[in-house]
Amino acid sequence: MDYSTLLFKIDSAVATITLNRPDKRNAISYELIDDLLAALDAVDKSSARVLILTGAGKAFCSGMDLENLKTLIGRTPEQSLKDSETMARLFRSIYDFPKPTIAAVNGAAIAGGCALATLCDFTLAVPDTKFGYTEVRIGFVPAIVSTFRLREVGEKHARDLLLTGRIIGADEAHRIGLINEVVVPEKLMDRARELAAQLMENGPASLNYTKRLLSDHARRELDTQIQSAVKENAAIRATHDFREGISSFLEKRKPNWSGR
Numbered sequence: 511m512d513y514s515t516l517l518f519k520i521d522s523a524v525a526t527i528t529l530n531r532p533d534k535r536n537a538i539s540y541e542l543i544d545d546l547l548a549a550l551d552a553v554d555k556s557s558a559r560v561l562i563l564t565g566a567g568k569a570f571c572s573g574m575d576l577e578n579l580k581t582l583i584g585r586t587p588e589q590s591l592k593d594s595e596t597m598a599r600l601f602r603s604i605y606d607f608p609k610p611t612i613a614a615v616n617g618a619a620i621a622g623g624c625a626l627a628t629l630c631d632f633t634l635a636v637p638d639t640k641f642g643y644t645e646v647r648i649g650f651v652p653a654i655v656s657t658f659r660l661r662e663v664g665e666k667h668a669r670d671l672l673l674t675g676r677i678i679g680a681d682e683a684h685r686i687g688l689i690n691e692v693v694v695p696e697k698l699m700d701r702a703r704e705l706a707a708q709l710m711e712n713g714p715a716s717l718n719y720t721k722r723l724l725s726d727h728a729r730r731e732l733d734t735q736i737q738s739a740v741k742e743n744a745a746i747r748a749t750h751d752f753r754e755g756i757s758s759f760l761e762k763r764k765p766n767w768s769g770r
Contacts, residue, residue: 560706
């Protein structure tokens, strides 16, 4: 299958998906979401035993594409709900992926891009990587990702990241458990492939069963929380502050919040 927004290859039982919109800092577009869901399905059905997710150029993923961001203000409630459900499906597809996943984060991972990076089983990042959930800065809600952050870094760190919208560096991300390792740029992909080789020394059925068990432990709680998060994600788009936040961001000015 040909993909317009990513590169896909399988080599020695390791599948590599590379987000390939370097001129857009690999921003998340509707097309990228479709391509990524299709590529994940292809890896699942392939002989590959490990998946590596990385980005082309200087960024891993800078969040939502600006052109797509512009369209959010005019979406109907039904379209907003469908958008939220699709994003939840993408995040859940990575979190519940049946084969081990490794994110090789080569640069900035912001908002939805931060989610893509940290939902993998292992997250490796170069030292100058910036992470952050900046949704509140533009009147949005980091609703869907909040369900995963609470589990992964604990409530205090999750509240800090999600309520402030601040950007953190790789060292702090490692300290709070958001990522596994900090790796120098020239060794990032080598380290990812080394980790993949280490994983493939284990029994493939054992890995799949273990991943399924871990997902099953969280499934009931995540099902409930994500259902609620999808509704919140869609509902915020009907508010004045959301429209003001998006408009001010696109117009590069300070937002005039109204609280409604």
